[in-house]
Amino acid sequence: VxxxxxxxxxxxxxxxxxxxxxxxxxxxxxxxxxxxxxxxxxxxxxxxxxxxxxxxxxxxxxxxxxxxxxxxxxxxxxxxxxxxxxxxxxxxxxxxxxxxxxxxxxxxxxxxxxxxxxxxxxxxxxxxTPIFLAVIVPIGFIYYFAQRFYVATSRQLMRLESVSR
Structure with missing residues (x-):
């Protein structure tokens, strides 16, 4: 809102x-x-x-x-x-x-x-700018795959931090 x-x-x-x-x-x-x-x-x-x-x-x-x-x-x-x-x-x-x-x-x-x-x-x-919709879809896919990689890496780092305490 x-x-x-x-x-x-x-x-x-x-x-x-x-x-x-x-x-x-x-x-x-x-x-x-x-x-x-x-x-x-x-x-x-x-x-x-x-x-x-x-x-x-x-x-x-x-x-x-x-x-x-x-x-x-x-x-x-x-x-x-x-x-x-x-x-x-x-x-x-x-x-x-x-x-x-x-x-x-x-x-x-x-x-x-x-x-x-x-x-x-x-x-x-x-x-x-309606043509932007044609560009946002591929960018969305790239962002999605980058995010999946980041989450997996971040999760591993959190585990390592937790174990090191």
């Missing part, structure tokens, strides 16, 4: 700058200014609600995952607590909770923001 309002404000600004009557007609200028301000206000409100929804969703997910983590730890056999130092268990637990509380919300925000920005950009370019 935020991207839609942002694109709308850019289109409106283009219309406003191309209108020659604005210099002499103050009513028209005020109308353009009011609509542009409304687009800005709508961007702020949509960003506020999306941030609120993301924060509440992250809190809910972190709570559920924390409960599941505690449930699994409580179900460990007793000899696990005898052989594994408590500091190691607490350290692992605190790192997982830190990732849930701090890293994942930031990553989700970046993923959602980037995804919608890319989609909005593709839509705008496709509307203004």
């Amino acid at each position: 935020f991207q839609g309002f942002q694109i709308g404000s850019n289109i409106w600004l283009t219309q406003w700058s191309n209108d020659k009557e604005v210099e002499t007609n103050t009513a028209k200028r005020d109308m353009y200014l009011g609509v542009y301000g409304a687009f800005g206000f709508a961007q702020v409100i949509s960003y506020l609600f999306s941030s609120l929804a993301l924060a509440l969703g992250c809190i809910y997910c972190a709570k559920k995952l924390h409960e599941q983590l505690i449930d699994h730890v409580f179900r460990w056999p007793m000899e696990t607590f005898d052989t594994t130092p408590i500091g190691r268990i607490v350290n692992r637990f605190s790192k997982d909770v830190d990732v849930l509380d701090n890293t994942l919300p930031m990553l989700w925000r970046m993923v959602l923001s980037t995804t919608f920005s890319v989609l909005a950009t593709i839509v705008v370019i496709s509307i203004s």
Whole structure:
């Protein structure tokens, strides 16, 4: 929704700058200014609600995952607590909770923001230059295969990092 309002404000600004009557007609200028301000206000409100929804969703997910983590730890056999130092268990637990509380919300925000920005950009370019659709398909395939290679490599690096701790 935020991207839609942002694109709308850019289109409106283009219309406003191309209108020659604005210099002499103050009513028209005020109308353009009011609509542009409304687009800005709508961007702020949509960003506020999306941030609120993301924060509440992250809190809910972190709570559920924390409960599941505690449930699994409580179900460990007793000899696990005898052989594994408590500091190691607490350290692992605190790192997982830190990732849930701090890293994942930031990553989700970046993923959602980037995804919608890319989609909005593709839509705008496709509307203004339809031949772009013929180019985006091969680029999409190249990106898909590069991404598959990257994910496999990244997963291996994560395993190596986890083992080295």
